[in-house]
Amino acid sequence: MGRIYFDYHSTTPLDPRVFAVMEPYFRERFGNSSSGDHAYGWEAEEAVDRARHQVAQALGVEGREVIFTSGATEANDLAIAGSFEAPNRGGSHLIISAVEHKSVLKTAAYLEGRGATVTCLPVDDEGRVRPQTVAAAITNETWLVSIMAANNEIGTIQPISEIAAICRARGVLCHSDAVQALGKIPFDVRSVGVDMASFSAHKLCGPKGIGALVVTDGARDRLVRRVHGGNQESGLRSGTANVPAIVGFGRACELAVAEREAEAQRVSALRDRLHATLRAALPELFLNGPSEDRLPGNLHLSFRCVEAESLALSLEDVAVSTGSACTSADNEPSHVLTAVGRTDDLLHGGIRFGLGRYTTEQETDEVARRVIAAVERLRSLSPLWAQVTQHPASP
Amino acid sequence: MSQPDPRIRSRVVAPRFGGRLASDFAICYRGMAQATVCADVTRLELGCSDQGAIIAARHLTYGCPPAIAAAEWLCQRLEGETLAVARNLSVADVTAGLGLVGVQEHAAQTVIAALASALPPSI
Numbered sequence: 001m002g003r004i005y006f007d008y009h010s011t012t013p014l015d016p017r018v019f020a021v022m023e024p025y026f027r028e029r030f031g032n033s034s035s036g037d038h039a040y041g042w043e044a045e046e047a048v049d050r051a052r053h054q055v056a057q058a059l060g061v062e063g064r065e066v067i068f069t070s071g072a073t074e075a076n077d078l079a080i081a082g083s084f085e086a087p088n089r090g091g092s093h094l095i096i097s098a099v100e101h102k103s104v105l106k107t108a109a110y111l112e113g114r115g116a117t118v119t120c121l122p123v124d125d126e127g128r129v130r131p132q133t134v135a136a137a138i139t140n141e142t143w144l145v146s147i148m149a150a151n152n153e154i155g156t157i158q159p160i161s162e163i164a165a166i167c168r169a170r171g172v173l174c175h176s177d178a179v180q181a182l183g184k185i186p187f188d189v190r191s192v193g194v195d196m197a198s199f200s201a202h203k204l205c206g207p208k209g210i211g212a213l214v215v216t217d218g219a220r221d222r223l224v225r226r227v228h229g230g231n232q233e234s235g236l237r238s239g240t241a242n243v244p245a246i247v248g249f250g251r252a253c254e255l256a257v258a259e260r261e262a263e264a265q266r267v268s269a270l271r272d273r274l275h276a277t278l279r280a281a282l283p284e285l286f287l288n289g290p291s292e293d294r295l296p297g298n299l300h301l302s303f304r305c306v307e308a309e310s311l312a313l314s315l316e317d318v319a320v321s322t323g324s325a326c327t328s329a330d331n332e333p334s335h336v337l338t339a340v341g342r343t344d345d346l347l348h349g350g351i352r353f354g355l356g357r358y359t360t361e362q363e364t365d366e367v368a369r370r371v372i373a374a375v376e377r378l379r380s381l382s383p384l385w386a387q388v389t390q391h392p393a394s395p
Numbered sequence: 396m397s398q399p400d401p402r403i404r405s406r407v408v409a410p411r412f413g414g415r416l417a418s419d420f421a422i423c424y425r426g427m428a429q430a431t432v433c434a435d436v437t438r439l440e441l442g443c444s445d446q447g448a449i450i451a452a453r454h455l456t457y458g459c460p461p462a463i464a465a466a467e468w469l470c471q472r473l474e475g476e477t478l479a480v481a482r483n484l485s486v487a488d489v490t491a492g493l494g495l496v497g498v499q500e501h502a503a504q505t506v507i508a509a510l511a512s513a514l515p516p517s518i
Contacts, residue, residue, distance in 0.1 A: 314408060383455035
């Protein structure tokens with residue numbers, strides 16, 4: 001067996017059905033969707049409109065509420081910084097959680113340097129934001145609460161509907177980075193009740209370089225553009241539309257929603273199979289994140305006395321993800337594992353297995369085999385392991 | 396994690412000097428050190444002859460790929476050398492031997508500290 005991809009939270013392979021609808025827009029249908037004077041422009045515009053409708057349908061909103069961006073990082077920036085810069089925002093207090101994606105954390109830090117005050121909410125030991133902590137943190141100065149729908153590292157699904165209801169009752173804007181939710185768990189923007197939500201195509205077997213911010217009608221006048229220029233995307237995001245990618249995003253959304261339920265069942269069964277095999281073979285293995293209510297393809301484990309990067313490197317030709325460690329440039333362990341209270345070798349030993357659309361049972365069993373062999377080898381090298389097996393400690 | 400140097404990768408994937416020494420050496424020196432910037436730990440054992448030659452070197456290491464690779468590199472470098480040569484090995488030697496860069500250099504510091512703690516003060 002060759003290379004095995006178990007990093008679906010990072011990115012996903014492009015579905016051939018998605019590529020098929022994109023291809024003509026790289027070649028013969030290359031027009032600019034803003035060129036209103038000829039057929040090239042018209043057919044591009046038509047394609048963008050069609051894709052916008054597909055995305056909107058998948059998310060339970062109207063087409064006019066979908067703002068295409070270059071991806072979720074830009075969508076998060078537009079939601080957070082764009083609402084901060086709106087003249088009618090009211091206060092300067094922002095609420096986020098400790099387990100948000102870096103694109104939210106860094107945008108919040110950027111705004112702190114421009115006069116915003118930021119409350120970063122703690123999470124419980126499964127990575128969940130408690131709605132009551134959101135309610136307690138909201139002040140008269142709060143203009144926005146931004147909490148992710150599902151965590152990209154440990155797969156925790158947040159009680160985002162409850163959080164959105166609290167925000168609505170208090171008259172505070174609510175945004176959710178829902179990148180990991182789309183196509184994995186039900187996420188209808190209107191039902192969830194958030195004012196804004198960010199999405200990205202490449203997390204659901206669509207192309208890279210395209211995403212969207214859903215801005216519901218009620219939030220439209222509380223946001224200003226971050227990219228200046230033409231009047232594309234209802235004046236909220238200037239720049240020539242990336243037509244092939246938008247077309248692909250539309251199709252990817254359609255497929256992800258249509259196949260979500262069956263895929264979630266299949267992938268979570270493979271995930272559970274991997275977990276059970278590893279648990280049966282390896283002592284001192286700890287699940288990070290919740291045992292229930294987690295993303296279907298997410299398994300995040302810490303192996304006592306095994307450093308994550310060494311394990312990842314030892315799993316030759318298996319693509320998994322570590323939460324960053326001492327050889328990365330910032331020399332910091334995962335902020336998510338830190339937030340859920342992991343310490344010592346469990347903090348440095350976290351590995352994320354991300355299963356997805358093309359993961360097979362055969363691959364899952366092969367990954368389990370390689371992980372068991374690598375963990376046993378690394379533990380045999382570890383000066384800490386003999387001590388731990390004599391005196392096992394709780395995480 | 397960016398793509399590791401092949402010198403690091405090969406030593407992590409197939410370590411040759413991991414484990415404990417057999418007990419049939421005239422003299423055995425042991426040392427241990429922990430990285431100052433992270434949780435990496437190396438325990439080093441040197442099996443020597445009466446004349447001060449290092450016959451075998453073994454390590455137990457918990458840590459990142461550079462940490463394991465550094466311990467492997469050091470053990471390979473030490474075998475067949477004298478204790479005096481061992482004393483002169485430096486962080487720069489390990490860094491150069493493995494192509495460690497930036498924050499990876501902590502791995503070289505840890506194994507050289509383990510070596511220093513293993514060697515008798517009289518060498």
